[in-house]
Amino acid sequence: GENVEQHPSTLSVQEGDSAVIKCTYSDSASNYFPWYKQELGKRPQLIIDIRSNVGEKKDQRIAVTLNKTAKHFSLHITETQPEDSAVYFCAAPSSGSARQLTFGSGTQLTVLP
């Protein structure tokens, strides 16, 4: 099955700085890589995803890059704000199904004012 590793487990940045979270995956057949944000006591919510036919995708202050050769993908958040503080999870599909996701262990991002 798929194995997803995520680093770092905790990350503190000053407001306005950038944050980068990295994930690696094991199944070379995986073709869909979502990122979910979970605020304290709330449900996980999709913030951005990327498919294997593109190398980078941006949505305002958030971007995701994918390196299929190295089997890793990263989340980049620029101009961080206090409301970006949350746990971020990367994921990859298991058994080829995006409805069966293997999640990384999560990164607790804290944006210091």
Add this chain to the structure above:
Amino acid sequence: KAGVTQTPRYLIKTRGQQVTLSCSPISGHRSVSWYQQTPGQGLQFLFEYFSETQRNKGNFPGRFSGRQFSNSRSEMNVSTLELGDSALYLCASSQGANTGELFFGEGSRLTVL
């Protein structure tokens, strides 16, 4: 459009009991997935149902089961509860495409004493 609804939100059980959790997906969504979230193991896939059929199953013992009804509502059941079953159980619905956003509910927090 109403989101994913899970009931009950909180429950306390004792070892050996059984529990049933319910999930109502977003209207029109035919796929329902269940995930277990714990501090130690993170988010782990339990199973997924599509059109009343179990499509995928995670690596959990047979005490964990589920079903889906013709209106796409889903239930999961855990029998012979163990202390380690204490967790947040998250349900997620999707339209059913092989790649696409999972919409999570708020979860059912189970405490086993």
